[in-house]
Amino acid sequence: MTHPTDLLSAFLDDELSLEEHSAVTSHLEACARCPAELAGLARVRDWIRALPDQEPPVPLVPALRRPPRWIWAAASAAAAVLAIGLVVSPAQPEVFDLDTLAGQHTARVVVAPGISSIRGPVGGP
Amino acid sequence: MPDSKPTWEEVARDHGRRIYNFAYRLTGNPDDASDLMQEVLLRVRRGLAGYTPGSFEGWLWRITRNAFLDDVRRRKRRPTVALPEDDRSAIGSVPQPEDVLAESRLPEHLQQALLALPYDFREAVVMCDVVGLTYDEIAEATAVPVGTVRSRIHRGRKMLRGMLE
Numbered sequence: 001m002t003h004p005t006d007l008l009s010a011f012l013d014d015e016l017s018l019e020e021h022s023a024v025t026s027h028l029e030a031c032a033r034c035p036a037e038l039a040g041l042a043r044v045r046d047w048i049r050a051l052p053d054q055e056p057p058v059p060l061v062p063a064l065r066r067p068p069r070w071i072w073a074a075a076s077a078a079a080a081v082l083a084i085g086l087v088v089s090p091a092q093p094e095v096f097d098l099d100t101l102a103g104q105h106t107a108r109v110v111v112a113p114g115i116s117s118i119r120g121p122v123g124g125p
Numbered sequence: 126m127p128d129s130k131p132t133w134e135e136v137a138r139d140h141g142r143r144i145y146n147f148a149y150r151l152t153g154n155p156d157d158a159s160d161l162m163q164e165v166l167l168r169v170r171r172g173l174a175g176y177t178p179g180s181f182e183g184w185l186w187r188i189t190r191n192a193f194l195d196d197v198r199r200r201k202r203r204p205t206v207a208l209p210e211d212d213r214s215a216i217g218s219v220p221q222p223e224d225v226l227a228e229s230r231l232p233e234h235l236q237q238a239l240l241a242l243p244y245d246f247r248e249a250v251v252m253c254d255v256v257g258l259t260y261d262e263i264a265e266a267t268a269v270p271v272g273t274v275r276s277r278i279h280r281g282r283k284m285l286r287g288m289l290e
Contacts, residue, residue, distance in 0.1 A: 006275075056145040057155055
């Protein structure tokens with residue numbers, strides 16, 4: 001006897017053609033093994049269908065206005081890389097405090113044409 | 126849903142929960158499911174302009190499936206671990222029968238068993254038994270013949286039975 005085991009799930013789901021459905025029905029009436037197989041498959045199907053419905057954690061429509069979590073994660077990672085870059089190789093300041101520098105180094109001053117005097121303390125170590 | 130072009134708000138309202146549950150059962154965790162649901166709804170909003178009224182379920186679930194697979198690729202993770210021929214022995218921790226009989230733990234065991242299925246089988250079973258799609262709709266969403274869908278659902282349920290009983 002050939003057992004139509006591969007058709008049993010589709011039989012449960014009423015997804016067989018009329019001919020197939022009729023053939024499986026006839027077989028089940030005569031077979032000692034397939035009804036148990038069918039019952040086992042039906043049990044599994046019932047378990048899956050009885051799994052509790054999960055409630056989405058966020059309102060569905062407002063959720064569309066917020067990017068997925070991975071985008072935030074990517075943005076955070078990019079910000080972290082930028083911050084590390086700033087710490088490791090800080091940008092050179094463009095404005096110097098002349099008073100501080102003057103206390104440690106000899107100042108070299110180039111006077112532009114037309115400037116006759118410089119006011120303020122200029123010194124060096 | 127009738128054969129007319131819905132708005133994305135209607136899709137979110139009428140299908141968002143099913144998309145979330147599909148994603149939850151495929152991924153097994155609420156955060157990934159939530160991300161996937163949002164991604165699907167965004168794709169639906171973008172794709173509705175090009176949608177031709179017809180098989181809405183096939184269209185929607187094809188988008189959902191592709192979003193899931195894209196997410197898997199982006200995270201460079203495998204959607205599943207393929208099982209050898211002996212389905213039962215391949216599972217590291219097969220639930221004991223007495224545990225399975227404890228009804229309160231069955232959903233947990235069942236979810237773990239679902240996650241242990243090869244992806245194609247898990248997808249077909251979840252689309253059929255969680256989402257409630259017909260075999261034809263699953264075939265359209267997954268771009269495979271109906272005979273393949275039939276086989277995947279049957280083999281998936283059989284593997285689950287082997288793991289849980």
